[in-house]
Amino acid sequence: MSTIRPTTRTLQIACATVAAALLATGCGRSDDSANADAPTKIGSGKAKGKLIMWSMGDKADKPLQELAKEFEQQNPDVTVTITAVPWDAAHEKLTTSIAGGNTPDLSLIGSTWMAEMASMNGFQATPTSFKSSAFFPGQWDTTKYKDTSYGVPFTADTSVIYYRTDLTTKAGIKGAPADDWDGYLNDLKAIQATAGKQNPKLRHATQLQTGFNSWLFWLPLVWQQGGDIYDAETEKFTFDSPEVTKALEYYSGIFKDGLTPNDKTDARQNFQNTLIGTAQQGPSMGGDLHLNAPELDSKWQTMPLPKGKQSAGLAGGSDLAVFKDAKNADAAWKFVQFLTEPEKLAEYADATGNLPAVVQSWSEGKLGENPKMAAFEDQLKVTKAPPAITTWQQIADTIDGELEKLAYGKATVAETQKTLQSKATSIGTGR
Numbered sequence: 001m002s003t004i005r006p007t008t009r010t011l012q013i014a015c016a017t018v019a020a021a022l023l024a025t026g027c028g029r030s031d032d033s034a035n036a037d038a039p040t041k042i043g044s045g046k047a048k049g050k051l052i053m054w055s056m057g058d059k060a061d062k063p064l065q066e067l068a069k070e071f072e073q074q075n076p077d078v079t080v081t082i083t084a085v086p087w088d089a090a091h092e093k094l095t096t097s098i099a100g101g102n103t104p105d106l107s108l109i110g111s112t113w114m115a116e117m118a119s120m121n122g123f124q125a126t127p128t129s130f131k132s133s134a135f136f137p138g139q140w141d142t143t144k145y146k147d148t149s150y151g152v153p154f155t156a157d158t159s160v161i162y163y164r165t166d167l168t169t170k171a172g173i174k175g176a177p178a179d180d181w182d183g184y185l186n187d188l189k190a191i192q193a194t195a196g197k198q199n200p201k202l203r204h205a206t207q208l209q210t211g212f213n214s215w216l217f218w219l220p221l222v223w224q225q226g227g228d229i230y231d232a233e234t235e236k237f238t239f240d241s242p243e244v245t246k247a248l249e250y251y252s253g254i255f256k257d258g259l260t261p262n263d264k265t266d267a268r269q270n271f272q273n274t275l276i277g278t279a280q281q282g283p284s285m286g287g288d289l290h291l292n293a294p295e296l297d298s299k300w301q302t303m304p305l306p307k308g309k310q311s312a313g314l315a316g317g318s319d320l321a322v323f324k325d326a327k328n329a330d331a332a333w334k335f336v337q338f339l340t341e342p343e344k345l346a347e348y349a350d351a352t353g354n355l356p357a358v359v360q361s362w363s364e365g366k367l368g369e370n371p372k373m374a375a376f377e378d379q380l381k382v383t384k385a386p387p388a389i390t391t392w393q394q395i396a397d398t399i400d401g402e403l404e405k406l407a408y409g410k411a412t413v414a415e416t417q418k419t420l421q422s423k424a425t426s427i428g429t430g431r
Contacts, residue, residue, distance in 0.1 A: 040127045040322070040333060047075040047331035053082045054107035056090050056318065063351035064339075071338050078331050098122035103323035105332040109151060111142035111317050112396075115388040118145035119431040123321045125150055127333055130340075138315030138383030139357040145388050151321035152336050153357035154345070158313045158383050159217065159282050159305070160375040166299045167191060167277040170198040176303040177278065181224070181250060184306040188259045191277040201274040205259045207267040208251065208280070210407045215399040216314055217280050220305060221247035223312035223384055229395075229420075230387040235429055237395075239421040246308070248406065248413045255407050262407045272296065280305065282316075283376055287353045302375040304382075315383035317357060355380065390430030398423045 053068075055061045061084065068080040083104070085093055091113060097103045098120050109117065117123060126149040132140045139153035163177055168187070171194045177187040191205040209217045222229055227243020230236070238244070254260050260276075267279045272293050279285070289296060305313050320339065322332040338344060345356040346365030355367070355376055362368040362377050386392055402420050405411040411419070 040124050040329065042127050042129055042333045042337070043330045047071070047078040047334040049078060049328045049331055051078055051080045051106075051328050051331045051335060052104040053080065053332075053335070054085045054090075054094075054104050055082050056087050056108045056110070057084050058086050060084050061352075063348050066351075067339060067344060067348060068335075071335055074338075075331075075334070080335065094122075095120065098323070098325075101325045103325045105326040105328050106320060106322045106336065108154065108318045109321045111139075111153075111157075111315070111319055112386060112392055114143055114151060114319055114321070115145040115392065116390045116430075117321075118148075118150040119390045122324055123150040124324055124326070124329060126152060129337075134340075134342075134359065135357050136315070136359060136380040136383065138313075138380070138385055139317060141385035141388075142315055142317070143319050143321075144385075151319035152340055153317065154320045154340065155317045155349075155354040156357040156380055156383075157282055157316035157355060158376065158379045159280050160302045160313075160379050161278055161305060162271060162281055162285060162300055162302055163278045164271065164274065164300050167194070167199050167202060167274065170194055171277070176301065177306075179303065179306055181306045181308050185250075185253070188254070188278070189257065192257075192259050199274070199277075202277060203270075203275045204261050205276065206254065206278040206280075207265075207270055207276045208254055208260045208407070209267075210262050210264055211404045212400055213396075214403045214407075215396045216316070218247065218251055218399065218403055219386065220312050220314050220384075221250055221308070224305070224308035224310060226309040229424075230389070232387070237421060237424040239417055239424055244417055244420075245413060248416055251403065252406050252413055252416075255409070271300075283353060283355055283373070286372060302372050304375050304379045311382040313379040313383040315380075315385045317355070387429075391427050394427050395424055398427065 055064055061082070065082055068082055072078060072080055094107065094109070094113070094117060098117060126143065130152050135153045136156060139156050143149045143151040143153060168177060168191060171191040173187055173190060178184045188205040195202040219229065222244055225243035225246045227238065227241050229239055229244060231238050255262055267276065268281065268285050268288055270276045271279045272289060289300065304311065320336045322329055322336065326332050340358055342358050342360035343364045345358050346361040348354065349356040349361060349367055350365045356362065367373045368377065399420065402411065402416050406413070406416045
């Protein structure tokens with residue numbers, strides 16, 4: 001069985017969905033309507049001049065730097081400078097630079113920040129030479145604000161189910177757990193029944209996220225039921241829908257049945273230590289497992305998230321955006337073109353462990369050859385972006401808080417649903 005390749009490291013570029021920054025409430029650089037911008041046209045010929053890019057992370061992104069050098073070789077008259085910006089400081093630095101008209105030429109942007117910063121008139125509209133069909137649909141949607149795209153997807157992020165094959169086999173499960181929610185819950189109960197018996201170390205069948213960022217794992221449950229939490233046409237929240245009820249029942253039921261802990265311990269470590277049998281996590285968990293416990297490579301596998309009425313997952317990651325105030329916009333867009341060429345993005349993915357947002361990159365690089373990554377490719381085909389509203393982080397924080405009460409039994413499903421609808425409506429959708 002193939003395993004995660006030895007060169008895969010823990011993801012250093014965190015997806016925007018795990019950023020803790022609060023939304024800025026200040027005004028943008030201009031009163032102009034952002035979605036009135038005409039798409040930029042990329043000039044012919046080679047890139048020239050000085051190009052400044054911000055890349056999110058605590059350290060220099062060496063694979064990105066290497067691609068920049070290759071771009072410079074192909075365009076001898078351009079000089080690319082890439083500056084690392086820590087994720088915990090990135091939101092404030094980006095919004096401040098946009099408001100002050102003092103931005104670099106382009107930057108990696110956390111996908112859930114795109115709508116907010118586009119509403120500040122911070123980005124140029126995406127040139128029509130970039131075709132949405134080249135990207136996973138959910139990833140392309142992360143670049144949109146009021147039906148206009150203001151960037152290009154770069155790294156994708158989504159979660160799948162990791163399962164310990166040694167534990168599931170002892171629970172009588174042949175192959176992967178069931179791929180629908182009712183069947184999956186039955187399999188979790190079967191795994192739980194072996195705790196302390198066939199599986200002496202096992203404490204819980206799975207582990208759901210509680211508190212901070214629990215919305216990441218819960219929102220796909222709503223989509224899987226065929227619903228949503230926001231109606232873009234009416235611009236109203238729909239937390240009071242039957243689909244949300246069902247999603248909350250699934251979430252709370254796993255806690256009530258004792259299938260998951262609610263102590264906020266590290267799910268990755270618990271999975272590695274045989275304390276849980278399954279976990280819903282992103283791609284970096286696979287890299288962590290291989291690096292920290294390679295002896296377990298033959299004892300875990302991945303599968304797409306269980307489906308309800310349909311399959312669905314969350315589209316996270318980072319987009320490339322060129323700023324409205326870019327001094328060298330033409331070179332910036334040419335660099336974006338270069339970085340999102342299928343073979344270049346595949347090269348970047350192979351070096352970093354990030355998931356490429358370009359569909360063809362999965363055929364160009366090593367990811368498509370790894371059976372443990374197949375679930376991620378399947379999941380990316382059915383991912384959706386969170387609502388493209390400027391108040392999204394506030395809404396996400398609210399969901400986190402209410403889900404935590406639900407997990408600890410401090411609120412019922414009905415109370416949680418009513419509170420979410422009321423608080424979301426009070427927060428509103430922003431600009």
